[in-house]
Amino acid sequence: MDSTVEPLHSPGSTVSSRRAVALSSRLAASALATEGGVMSNEAFHAWFEERQHTHALQVSRIPFGELRGWGFAPDTGNLRHDSGRFFSIEGLRIRSDYGPVREWCQPIIHQPEIGVLGIAVREIDGVLHCLMQAKPEPGNANGVQLSPTVQATKSNYTRVHGGSSVPYMDCFIDPDPRRVLADVLQSEQGSWFFRKRNRNMVVEVGPEVEAGEDFCWVTLGQLGALLRQPDLVNMDARTVLSCIPDWRAGSSTANAGLHSDTELRSWVTTRRARHEISTQPLPLREAEGWRCSPEAISHESGLFFSIVAVDVSSHRREVPAWSQPLLAPHGLGMAALLVKRIGGVPHALLSARVEPGFLDVVELGPTVQCTPESYAHLPAGDRPRYLDAVLDSDRRPERTLFDAVLSEEGGRFLDARSRYLIVDVDEDFPTETPEDFRWVTLCQINELLKHSHYLNVQARTLVAAMRTLP
Numbered sequence: 001m002d003s004t005v006e007p008l009h010s011p012g013s014t015v016s017s018r019r020a021v022a023l024s025s026r027l028a029a030s031a032l033a034t035e036g037g038v039m040s041n042e043a044f045h046a047w048f049e050e051r052q053h054t055h056a057l058q059v060s061r062i063p064f065g066e067l068r069g070w071g072f073a074p075d076t077g078n079l080r081h082d083s084g085r086f087f088s089i090e091g092l093r094i095r096s097d098y099g100p101v102r103e104w105c106q107p108i109i110h111q112p113e114i115g116v117l118g119i120a121v122r123e124i125d126g127v128l129h130c131l132m133q134a135k136p137e138p139g140n141a142n143g144v145q146l147s148p149t150v151q152a153t154k155s156n157y158t159r160v161h162g163g164s165s166v167p168y169m170d171c172f173i174d175p176d177p178r179r180v181l182a183d184v185l186q187s188e189q190g191s192w193f194f195r196k197r198n199r200n201m202v203v204e205v206g207p208e209v210e211a212g213e214d215f216c217w218v219t220l221g222q223l224g225a226l227l228r229q230p231d232l233v234n235m236d237a238r239t240v241l242s243c244i245p246d247w248r249a250g251s252s253t254a255n256a257g258l259h260s261d262t263e264l265r266s267w268v269t270t271r272r273a274r275h276e277i278s279t280q281p282l283p284l285r286e287a288e289g290w291r292c293s294p295e296a297i298s299h300e301s302g303l304f305f306s307i308v309a310v311d312v313s314s315h316r317r318e319v320p321a322w323s324q325p326l327l328a329p330h331g332l333g334m335a336a337l338l339v340k341r342i343g344g345v346p347h348a349l350l351s352a353r354v355e356p357g358f359l360d361v362v363e364l365g366p367t368v369q370c371t372p373e374s375y376a377h378l379p380a381g382d383r384p385r386y387l388d389a390v391l392d393s394d395r396r397p398e399r400t401l402f403d404a405v406l407s408e409e410g411g412r413f414l415d416a417r418s419r420y421l422i423v424d425v426d427e428d429f430p431t432e433t434p435e436d437f438r439w440v441t442l443c444q445i446n447e448l449l450k451h452s453h454y455l456n457v458q459a460r461t462l463v464a465a466m467r468t469l470p
Contacts, residue, residue: 020245023181027220027247030128031467034221037125038211041225047216048232051134052144055214058313059138063294067309068323077285077292079307079325086153087111087412089297089307089325091287092194096277098354100382105287107297107307108194108357109327109412113154114185117236118172118201119244120149120209121181122217129217131168131209132237137410138312139326141417145234145407146226149215167212172201179204182243185452186460187363188409190355192305192327194279197359197452198236200243220244224468230405231417235457238406241467242460246446248467257441258342258431267438268454271352271362279356296328303374305329308414326414331373332405333418335458336390337466338367339401340425340439347439348466349386353456363456364448367437385434393423400424402465420461422469442466 035041064072069082080088092108120131135147152166182202187193211217218226223241227233233241259267285292289300297307306328313321338349353365370384393400401422408416431439440448445463448454455463 023245024247026123026128027244029126030220031224031247032221033127033219034225036129036217036219036222037127038129038217041222044216044218044222044226048134048144048146051214052142055134055136055144055314057136057138057143060311061295062309062311062323064309064325065294066311066323067325070309070323070325072284076283078283079297085113086324089284089327090194091282091284091290092356093280093282093287094277094356096275096354096356098275098277100378105282105289106299106304106356107284107287107290107327109192109196110194111153111196111412115153115156115198116150116169116172116201117148117198117240118150118168118203119237119240120168120171120203120205122205122207122209124217127219129219130223131205131211131215132218132223133215135214135234136314137234138310138324139407139412139414139416140234140410141231141407141415145410146232146237147234148237148240151234151236167215168209171203171205171209172199175201175203181245182240184243184450186239186243186455186457187358187453188457190353190357190363190456192357192413194357195359196357198239200240202240202244220467227406227465227468228402228404231407234407235409235461238461238464239457242455242463243449246442246449246467249441249443249446256343257345257444258347258439261444261447264438264440264444264448268352268362268364271436272360275352275354275361277354277356277361301377303330303377304371310414327412327416328414329371329408329416331371333371333408333416334368334390334421335366335418335462336368336386336421336423337459337462338386338389338423338425338429339466340427340429342431342439345441347441348445348462349433349437350440350445350455350459352436352438355456358453358456360453363459364440364454365456365459366462369456369458385437389425389429390421390423393421401469402462404465406461418458420458420465422462422465 078090088110090110093105095103131149133147136144185197188196311323349367350364352362
């Protein structure tokens with residue numbers, strides 16, 4: 001969907017096409033290798049269970065007054081680190097023309113650094129394998145989850161905390177361009193982060209790169225099976241996996257969609273131009289509707305989320321003990337994608353979402369993305385569109401293609417979990433959609449993921465999940 005197109009018969013175009021076909025074949029072979037060539041599934045689970053035991057974190061809630069290296073700024077009340085790095089919790093006032101609530105204030109995580117999320121891939125016995133890490137995070141529901149090869153903020157890999165270096169970081173700092181399979185800036189949760197972005201990278205490495213004791217080589221097929229298990233593959237791994245070129249998508253001519261690529265780009269641009277959202281930073285202590293106690297910053301309604309403080313100890317992290325704030329959501333989130341065949345071609349129903357932390361107003365999200373509890377106080381007409389169609393799938397389990405409760409980012413969120421669903425709707429399900437929704441083919445999604453700020457982080461998890469479907 002790039003606006004610049006190489007001449008069809010140019011030498012560069014021919015070489016590029018051949019490489020794309022070869023890569024697609026290699027990725028497909030890895031996806032079919034469900035047992036793995038380096039580590040069997042049984043061996044993986046034994047290794048992962050041992051890593052969970054070895055990396056067990058001690059995490060306890062503490063009052064804000066017991067935070068070490070963190071404090072409330074006397075002039076604003078913003079919660080920040082003494083170094084001025086890592087991240088801060090600040091206030092934000094939002095005015096929007098979108099959704100049932102048009103103006104509100106909230107705390108938000110401000111982390112202007114661009115982090116690196118990278119997966120190293122290597123051909124072993126003729127099959128591509130991904131180098132994954134068993135990584136503990138204080139907010140994870142089960143302590144350790146499977147993460148990318150590298151998952152690091154700039155403060156981490158430049159060692160602001162004074163800790164040890166990040167393993168394998170040199171694979172991603174200045175890679176050979178010919179070895180790069182994916183490299184794109186992507187956002188994180190726009191409701192909780194203010195304009196946060198990470199560099200999502202996939203880089204092919206050679207036999208000189210070996211797996212350390214906290215790392216393992218697994219195929220795409222193994223990762224697909226693991227993705228269906230609750231709280232195992234972490235959010236950062238899922239977003240990078242979604243950015244790998246889709247070996248199943250095929251060509252745009254063979255997968256003609258309900259809307260052309262140009263129509264989809266115009267639709268997104270129109271949504272960004274027509275929706276209005278203004279964000280105004282304000283001191284955290286002035287965020288209306290939010291109350292600060294010694295233990296938490298929470299909304300007066302008891303909904304949404306709280307900001308809390310935790311104390312963490314570990315024998316195996318870059319820093320063995322620390323304390324920090326975390327955002328603790330209230331309730332289990334839901335991210336659901338409706339899919340159907342239109343003209344014989346699989347389509348997914350995406351929504352144009354407006355979230356205050358997005359860099360460019362709108363990103364495409366799942367059909368339904370919400371925390372149902374947060375809508376309990378609103379009229380029935382303000383419930384998210386298509387929510388009933390998703391909930392109806394519980395009564396028709398044969399239509400549910402994917403259903404797993406997965407954790408969000410454990411380094412900033414405490415026990416943040418969402419139920420991810422892919423639901424196949426009936427043929428007579430309406431093809432016409434409201435203005436903020438469009439049916440999009442897998443090929444079109446693949447093209448959008450080559451660019452920044454098109455699909456949000458929840459949609460990217462569901463893209464990774466779609467690639468596990470038979």
